[in-house]
Amino acid sequence: MNSIRFNYADVTSIPFNRKRTLKTFIKEIFITEGKPLEKVNYIFCTDSYLIEINKQFLQHDFFTDIISFDLSEGESTIGEVYISIDRVKENSTIHASSYTNELLRVIFHGALHLCGYKDKKKSEITIMRRKEDYYLQMFDQKSKQTCFT
Secondary structure (H helix, E strand, O other): OOEEEEEEOOOOOOOOOOHHHHHHHHHHHHHHOOOOEEEEEEEEEOHHHHHHHHHHHHOOOOOOOEEEEEOOOOOOEEEEEEEEHHHHHHHHHHOOOOHHHHHHHHHHHHHHHHOOOOOOOHHHHHHHHHHHHHHHHHHHHHHHHHHOO
């Protein structure tokens, strides 16, 4: 099947113009990481929506920008990635980053979780950040190339 879908829980959309390019790039992340892909649903939502999922499924009572669920039963990846637009906006301010850059970072972060990367230990966080930075740079380069071809 090999599909990436963007869904909206309690937000109307994400302010990002190149959704088709982004979905294709996410598929390329799975290929690069050697992880077969069947289907990933990204669900964009608010803090209040995501904290309820955090409480219900992870027993965590705090805000987060992303929660990834690996629903795979076989070799191919099936997953859901919930992203709080509220957290992304706040994090972009905290990290002096653009909203778009922070949104892409979190989207790629979710894909990397589904590829098997963790971020609980300091060493895992370091690897995750390097991967995020790598894919942000690659996406930026690809976006520039597609603008001129």
